[in-house]
Amino acid sequence: MATDLSNTIGFENSNVGSDVYSGQPVEQGLYSPSNERDACGVGFVAHIKGVKSHKIVQQGLELLTNLTHRGATGYDPKLGDGAGLLMQMPDAFMRKEAAKLNINLPVAGQYAVGNVFLPKEINNRAACEAIFSKIIAEENQTFLGWRNVPVDNSNIAQAARDVEPIMRQVFIASTGTDQNVFERKLFVIRKRIEHAVRALNLQDKAAFYMPSLSSRTIVYKGMLLANEVGVYYTDLNDESIVSALALVHQRFSTNTFPAWDLAHPFRMIAHNGEINTVQGNVNWMAARHEAMRSTLLGADLEKLWPLIADGQSDSACFDNCLELLVAGGYSLPHAMMMLIPEAWGNNPLMDEDRRAFYEYHAALMEPWDGPAAVAFTDGRMIGATLDRNGLRPARYLVTEDDIVMMASEMGVLTFPQEKIVKKWRLQPGKMLLIDMEQGRIIDDAEVKNALATAKPYKQWIEKSRYFLSDMPKVDGQLEMAADLLDLQQAFGYTQEDIKFVLQPMVQNGEEGSGSMGNDAALPVLSAKPKVLYNYFKQLFAQVTNPPIDPIREELVMSLVTFIGPKPNLLGLDESTPPMRLEASQPVLMLDELDQLKAIATLTQNQYKSLVLDMTYPANQGKAGMAAAVASITKAASDAVQNGFNILILSDRNVSESRVAIPALLACSATHEHLVKAGLRTSTGLVVDTGSAREVHHFALLAGYGAEAVCPWLTFETIKGMAADNYTANKNFVKAISKGLYKVMSKMGISTYQSYCGAQIFEAIGLNSEFVEKYFTGTASQIEGIGLQHVAEESVRLHAAAFGADPVLVNQLDAGGEYAFRVRGEEHTWTPDSIAKLQNATRTGKYETYKEYAKLINDQSRRHMTLRGLFEIKPAGVAIPLDQVEPAKEIVKRFATGAMSLGSISTEAHATLAIAMNRIGGKSNTGEGGEDAKRFIPVANATSMAAVLGSKLIEKDIALQAGDSMRSSIKQVASGRFGVTAEYLANADQIQIKMAQGAKPGEGGQLPGHKVSEYIAKLRFSVPGVGLISPPPHHDIYSIEDLAQLIHDLKNANPKASISVKLVSETGVGTVAAGVAKAKSDHIVIAGHDGGTGASPISSIKHAGTPWELGLSETQQTLVLNQLRGRVIVQVDGQMKTGRDVVIGALLGADEFGFATAPLVVEGCIMMRKCHLNTCPVGVATQDPELRKRFTGQPEHVVNYFFFVAEEVRELMASMGIAKFDDLIGRPELLDMQAGIEHWKINGLDFSKVFHQPDMPASVSRKNNDVQDHGLVNALDNKLVELAKPALEKGEKVVLDIPITNTNRTVGTMLSNQIATRYGNAGLPNDTIHVNFTGTSGQSFAAFLAKGITFDLTGEGNDYVGKGMCGGRIVIKPPKTFRGIAHENIIVGNTVMFGATTGESYFSGVAGERFCVRNSGATAVVEGVGNHGCEYMTGGTVVVLGVTGLNFAAGMSGGVAYVYDEDGMFAKRCNMGMVALEKVEAAEADVGKVLHLNQPDEVTLKTLIENHANYTSSVRAKSLLENWTVSRAKFVKVMPNEYKRALTELAAAASKEVA
Amino acid sequence: MGKVTGFMEFDRLSEANLPVVERVKNYKEFVLHLTDDQAKVQGARCMDCGIPFCTTGCPINNIIPDWNDLVYHQNWRSAIDVLHSTNNFPEFTGRICPAPCEAACTLNINDDAVGIKSIEHAIIDKAWENGWVQPQINPNKTGKKIAIVGSGPAGLAAAQQLARAGHSVVVFEKNSRIGGLLRYGIPDFKFEKSHIDRRMAQMQAEGVEFKVNQHVGENVSADDLVKSYDAVILAGGAELPRDLPVPGRELDGVYFAMDFLTPQNRVVAGDLIPNQIRATGKHVVVIGGGDTGSDCVGTSNRHGAASITQFELMPQPPEKENKALVWPNWPLKMRTSSSHEEGANRDWSITTKELIGENGKVVALKGARVEWKDGKMTEIAGSEFTIKADLVFLAMGFVSPIQKLLNAFGVEKDNRGNAKAETEGATSYQTSKAKIFAAGDVRRGQSLVVWAIREGRQAARAVDEFLMGSSVLPR
DSSP states (O other), X not given: OOOOTTSOOOOOOXXXXXXXXXXXXXXXXXXXXXXXXXXXXXXXXXXXXXXXXXXXXXXXXXXXXXXXXXXXXXXXXXXXXXXXXXXXXXXXXXXXXXXXXXXOOOSTTSEEEEEEEEOSSHHHHHHXXXXXXXXXXXXXXXXXXXXXXXXXOTTSOHHHHHTXXXXXXXXXXXXXXXXXXXXHHHHXXXXXXXXXXXXXXXXXGGGOEEEEEXXXXXXXXXXXXXXXXXXXXXXXXXXXXXXXXXXXXXXEESSOOOXXXXXSOOSSEEEEEOOXXXXXXXXXXXXXXXXXXXXTTTTHHHHTOSSSOXXXXXXXXXXXXXXXXXXXXXXXXXXXXXHSOOOOSSOTTOOXXXXXXXXXXXXXXXXXXXXXEEEEEOSSEEEEEEOTTOOSOOEEEEETTSEEEEESSTTSSOOOGGGEEEEEEOOTTOEEEEETTTTEEEOHHHHHHHHHHHSOHHHHHHHHEEEGGGSOOOOOOOOOSSOHHHHHHHTTOBHHIIIIIIHHHHHHSSOOEEOSOOOBOOGGGOSSOOOGGXXXXXXXXXXXXXXXXXXTTGGGOBOOEEESXXXXXXXXXXXXXXXXXXXXXXXXXXXXXXXXXXHHHHTTTSXXXXXXXXXXXXXXXXXXXXXXXXXXXXXXXXXXXXXXXXXXXXXXXXXXXXXXXXXXXXXXXXXXXXXXXXXXGGSEEEEEOSSOOSHHHHHHHHHTTOSEEEOHHHHHHTTXXXXXXXXXXXXXXXXXXHHHHHHHHTTTOOBHHHHTTOOOEEEEEEOHHHHHXXXXXXXXXEEEEOHHHHHHHHHXXXXXXXXXXXXGTSSXXXXXXXXXXXXXXXXXXXHHHHHHHHHHHHXXXXXXXXXXXXXXXXXXXXXXXXXXXXXXXXXXXXXXXXXXXXXXXXXXXEEEEEOOBTTBOHHHHHHHHHHHHHHTXXXXXXXXXXXXXXXXXXXXXXXXXXXXXGGGOSSOOEEOTTOOOOOSEEEEOTTOTTOOHXXXXXXXXXXXXXXXXXXXXXXXXXXXGGOOHHHHHHHTSOTTOOEEEOSSOTTOSSHHHHHHHHHHHXXXXXXXXXXXXXXXXXXXXXXXXXXXHTTOSEEEEEOTTOOOXXXXXHHHHHBSOOHHHHHHHHHHHHHHTTXXXXXXXXXXXXXXXXXXXXXXXXXXXXXXXXXXXXXXXXXXXXXXXXXXXXXXXXXXXXXXXXXXXXXXXXXXXXXXXXXXXXXXXXXXXXXXXXXXXGGTTOGGGEEEOTTOOOTTGGGBOOTTTTOOOOOOTTSOSSOOOOOOXXXXXXXXXXXHHHTHHHHHHOOOEEEEEEEOTTOOSTTHHHHHHHHHHHGGGOSSTTXXXXXXXXXXXXXXXXXXXXXXXXXXXXXXXXXXXXXXXXXXXXEEOXXXXXXOGGGSEEEOSSTTTXXXXXXXXESSEEOXXXXXXXXXXXXXXXXXXXXXTTTOEEEEEEEOSOOOSSBTTTOOEEEEEEEOTTSOHHHHBOTTSEXXXXXXXXXXXXXXXXXXXXXXXXXXXXXXXXXXXXXXXXXXXXXHHTHHHHHXXXXXXXXXXXXXXXXXXXXXXXXXHO | OOOTTHHHHOOOOOOEEOOHHHHTTSSSOOEEOOOHHHHHHXXXXXXXXXXXXXXXXXXXXXXXXXXXXXXXXXXXXXXXXXXXXXXXXXXXXXXXXXXXXXXXXXXXXXSOOOXXXXXXXXXXXXXXXXXXXXXOOOSOOOXXXXXXEOOSHHHHHHHHHHHHTTOEEEEEOSSSSSOTHHHHTSOTTTSOTHHHHHHHHHHHHTTEEEEOSOOBTTTBOHHHHHHHXXXXXXXXXXXXXXXXXXXXTTSBTEEEHHHHHHXXXXXXXXOOOTTOOOOTTOEEEEEOOSHHHHHHHHHHHXXXXXXXXXXXXXXXXXXSOOHHHHTTSOOOOOOOOHHHHTOOEEEESEEEEEEEEETTEEEEEXXXXXXXXXXXXXXXTTOOEEEEOSEEEEOOOEEEOOHHHHHHHTOOBOTTSOBOOOSSSTTTTBOSSTTEEEOTHHHHOSOOHHHHHHHHHHHXXXXXXXXXXXXXXXX
8 A cells, every 4th residue: 555645644642652753652750762772683785896786676675584583573573673775876767757757867976866754744744845945955956856755554563654754755956066075965955954854843753854865875764574675665676776785774672662763774874783882972073063174064064063963873873973974075984994993902913004093093083882783885885894892793795796795694695605705704893895886895904004004194193192101200299288087088088998999909909899789878868978979870781782801802992091182073184183192091190190280391382281170168068069160160161262272170179178079070060061062172171089089980080071080189098008109009090990991891882982971870869950960961760969969968078077076086987888887878787687587587486577677678767778768558448468369379479599509509509499499489590500410309308418419518408308409590691601401401491691780791700719629510610710701691792682592592491481680770671671572581670789799899889770760660661662561570689578579569570589688598697708708607608617607498598488478468468459460560559758857868759760651551561471482483393303213212313404594593492302301411422413504593503412413514603502512513615615615704603602512513714702601512613703712611622724813812721722824823812811832742742631631632633533524624634634734833722720720630630549 | 807717717715814723812803815916816717797796786886897907917006096986995894894796796606706805805905005095185175064973884984975075074973982883893803993093084184073972862962963064964873782582681691792792892992891791711692693693702702701602593594595596696695704613503593482590690591493484483392492601692683773863853764763765866865854864774774884885975975966966976
């Protein structure tokens, strides 16, 4: 059905509470459209020589269709997230269509066609259209007319149709001849039209959008499923539509709201990934406004502003910026290199010119940082580039008939193998460029070298660069206006700042660790004055983009900061490069600050600095601060206008008579004032403050605009804490640098430059007036205090510092944030509450439990949690207790937290499992595998030691008949320790830990001394060798990756539900919606305060938010998206009482997780020493002597949960609610408690938390539905059927099966069958042998069990052999493929991730992160990308070709043998944990400690022989032919820890023998 | 934190006592405080708990982990500063406190508690030795006058705090020396009186005026105090002893414990007491198994009694408590004091039926065994016995303050006869009468010295707030 334009469509009243014209809900409750995220499948087909054809368009559409699984659908399976196609202007077609409308088009290139989405309402549409003709005329171009674009919307989802715009095309003729000038003008016209339409402020303005306006390209896109693009736009089927390129994109968004304009491609790009720094990038673009000039754009430049409209997606913002750069004269590849530079700082292999190019441009433009595969085109060239860390997949192939096809995965378009000449992938930071005018592929090296040498960048840099460290020292002295102690007190120092914060940093050069989470009062609830820093929480990446490992992947990180004005972004023809002042990291020493003060002298007035005083007279009190802030910002802009270009905000004048403005406030206020004035890029901003002392402080100052910070008082404070001042200062700076890396990387940001001003924080307890004024754009969900109270806190601290308080006369305030202190901060866990809880559960006295619960619940005097301020309202008249659902039903909703064996003792771990199994709840393995002996329920009364072995148990615990020690939730975390098919098969629920409340966005480390023989066995590692959990899951860099992992795990155990654990932060609701769309069955929302075995203390305190906020946002967003019914929502984080449970339910939780409380029941007394292995009650320790002290019993835990349930019942009875189900999602039954008098609390407003989206009653508020995982379509159904003889009788089965990329996760259900029947032992090797032909989809052979051989002729995509546990994989190119195997890619990224056993042979090159976290499998491959063997803890890897950079980072076990043909391997290897050795002849190894107990030569040669046999590898054969020579070129990568452990084990063994 | 693994490496070391044969010859203290090295090792046992239960186990919330750590690092000077920040008189508590902190110590769950009291003892002794205990004179006087009635630990603590806040403080003591039960109740062998004198000198330097022989309600008018002072703190203790109403109670030789202990302390102090009760060569029976009873035992031994027997009505407590159910609270368990070590027969579940006299003098005690069930006591039939007794000391605790004092001020009393006052909120420690406060045993009933210090400090803050509108005195 084509849209009939003569019908004016009225406004339908669809979604209540949403913008009816766009389908996007308006901001409401905790939901904000600005949190939307997306990720995608992307691809293109192009003819290298620029030969246009209709076939290419068709192929683009076919490619798109085969990427469908990378998208998602919402509650309506027809409602996709958008898809589209960009192609060259089809001149013949347009000419034909224009002619029908009596429009006579000029020659190709002299006219433009714009695709336009227009409002349905006829007058509004007319108004929009009128603007076109007016502005086109004003810009001296010729308006030719409109064409209605025919569409067939008969098959699109109702919700998409409801907001479907009118599709028209506008024709414009050029009045000049230069097509580039015309394109530039079209850009101006489009921006002006957009601004003008926005200014009309139409009711249905959201329906207006311009997908493209160009003489070279055109974009057809919409709210369509991938396979619907060609159906909806009937134009595309017209044979006269021809193009030499087709760029396509399939979107996966985190919501289900139809948005036509958010589909890709944009005008120049299609993007798969996420720009983490977008807020900062957009701010910086705005900040450049005044300072930007362009010869090419001239006066037109001003017409472009606002360059980036509010409320756009990150990709759209990026596209805007790219358009500007290109319009401003940069070539497309040049602009891309500026926006997404490769990691240049630490790359040992990069040549000087290229490094200089990047360094030069770094001052011009901060990176748009985040995972990204960006395909770009201007219609003449097409290309793609990948982010610096290679976090998105992008593969390509080239055929002999000049076709290039690039896509997120292979197999999306099939070409005859014999025609393919090259199969490769985009490498991290690299670019693929096809210049269709030149008719050739320009490879990364060529394009970049050409650009890098086009101008003398190296010379320019050397001439214009100042290094702060190279400048002459200035003789400066720190003069303090008061005593050290008084100053410390004035800035809010506590004893804990010294003990927990500064000492570890100064002594060890790194931040201290803590454990057991955070149960102290939120700053806004605290009766004590808090520093402003504490009101901000760090944001972190979860699901939609990966955090980075800043230690193991340091090569992508940089703290380089430029202090001072930024050059003109569009000044590319300016020949004198502006000066640049560079520091290697942003913490300035005292003498460096003095240098800045004297910078004018040091740089012959190139720079002029000015110190602005952040203090004001103390006698003005809190009332004086507003004026003080205003005057400092005014002084800043005046100074910039007067030619100062480095502003130093300083609070050194603090004294008895002068009080400081919080440095963060002054910094942010000044930064934003300058941004808004367009002056920010004309000056540097440096903060000289006594307040900054911990990582969080520095991160905040950076996030709100400081280019560098001098913590003057800290330097004074740490004097004497180390051997000498130099060491103290050096260690402190080192610790802060490491910490900044960590804070940046948890958001996936790798450079300080793009972190600076990026505002990666949210506020808790600050009111919106204050935040909007001084921290514009920062989320703050529950209001709170404003400037007056912020000022009051400073004034109070100041008064106490200089007052007469005897406690503060000779010591700092106790603090009490990190540990309970009598004069310190309030905590929920107190000696009293712990004693009462333990007593109650040990004696079984409910009355004592009630006393405990009262201590926690009653926060009328001590305020600690948000929920403590809530009041529960009755739903009706109270009912008798016996009418309420019984406790034994309620306890089934309870789970214990994910605490690994390793973090807690076997006794403590198994006791929880027994208890939860007794009550029908769920316990959680945590990361680290589980002993298979625990999977079987005990038949008769016995004991823990009898089942697990007496050697493993220090304190035996009695087991009853029917007990089980099996943890029903099996966790899958980033390290994948012990994750096998058998482990997964023994789960009721499989939980993917995306983040952990105590340290979201961070990894972990289990030090070698904690890796006992038992733990090593369960984790498939070597005893005594340390284990690293990476910050990201290396198979989840985006939402569609998560969907893939969910699918993998569902295949691994179709009976188990799949759970995804998220941590509360602003935007988590949107992430949760995405997770629900990714088909998770279960979502955990964890509070920020959850426990931990070990975590950096700043993470415990400053990342994440209380679960009340995250849960509520999740509930609201899921309901708005109509996704709530299909998932179970669980909440956890300092859950302690029945009241907590009821509030959780009312805010939308079906289930509840408890961790700390059950540990306390087991005997934990909040020692907070878990990270030291000295737990004196045997709970969180592996020390056998201490474990003997464990006193926990399953009965105690059972008592606890029944007590909690009983308390829930009592509350339900009083509320008049009989069924627990009727509690869920009823925020209207909550209110803020009246009558709490507190100077800070009064400003809090929970109305957003208690908001209930106004959706029809039919939209579920609780779980009542299931996900459709689509397993019926799996190829494995067929495999399982055909393999029956093997599964049932162990008979050998050989199968021949064709395969394509849409066959995802093949072999996993089959492996589940083996694991279920035969455990991890599996079947004899090769019992099931499957010969596949074709291109396999993602996760081929995931969790492949022993007994299965997959022999694939063709190629694989990402995640081949993920989690493999015993199987064998062989992948080889088809015989017809003419390429050289070791120069062509055969498998994608993250292959063999987390494999535990088994072997694989790949005749070709693998992508990035080959064998990451391998713990025992064997692999042979002919080349790998970056980060090969990262975090490997066991196994053997043979690489017969070139490796990428950062090989063996974090590798602590196993061995890799690398064929180092060019002798450069050492430069590509990360030597942090490994040493390189020669592969000796077998004879030379006699008597040595050996990997696999055999000489390296034997191991290596056997594997190469196997490889040759299985794959017929040419490379293997040639190496074997000349073995002695080949052997000499092999390098053995030997982890230091593994070597030590092997030696120790050998020594221990020989001792035993003796 | 001391040493991360200190608690696993080192055993608890108790303070050494002089041998019994030597110590019973005199009235000197016989507990030897730890050496520096010993204290360091004991400090290393502290685990610096995330929740220091000891701190809340201690009524004055001593910041125990911090000074344990400082002692481990041999930073004695800072240790005394931290200790003094919560405790005015660590030399009192370091000697005679039963140390509820140690009961609450996390190590006490399954190991021997950190020797907190012995470390405290070592810190304060070193501080005195090194002259670190100096008057803290507040140069800014408020001009407010405060009277404190009673010079026991509560009164002293309140006086010192208030003087340091700049107030003029006068302490009224009915006896000739200050210190209350510290001075007259606790024998010198447990607590030498020079400790009090030293503190008194410090406090006098800080501006506290002590008036002795001033018995408020007797020779000093309560009304005058109320009129002349801006605030009055009643800190007179709970001195009314519990009596034993059995036949023969009136006999000569039957005394309250204080009738025996106080004169002995006076004698040690150099007073001449004409008719001092002496246990020399006598058969002594002490009724009551608490600390006062213990002091009677110790004193009797020093007198050279012929025999000493101590009876307790309650059953014998277990050797070890069930820590799983009791910790971190004060456990009921078998305790053997240093006085018991010096020799005494002890028996439990004994009720006194009659005191048998000859010529008006007690010669024997008739008792019987009792059985306890569900908190109720029944006498075991046929269990009666008689024991020789020349002296019988009643050491069954104290009932209440002397009512006369309270009546003189006319303050409201609680149902146990104590001065009625709350400890929390805006009117904490205030009695029913305007500007009259009460602290210590007079308010809470008989208790420990450490509780008295706590109440004195908290009352001082309450008074300061009352007088000045706000206070920086720590509670």
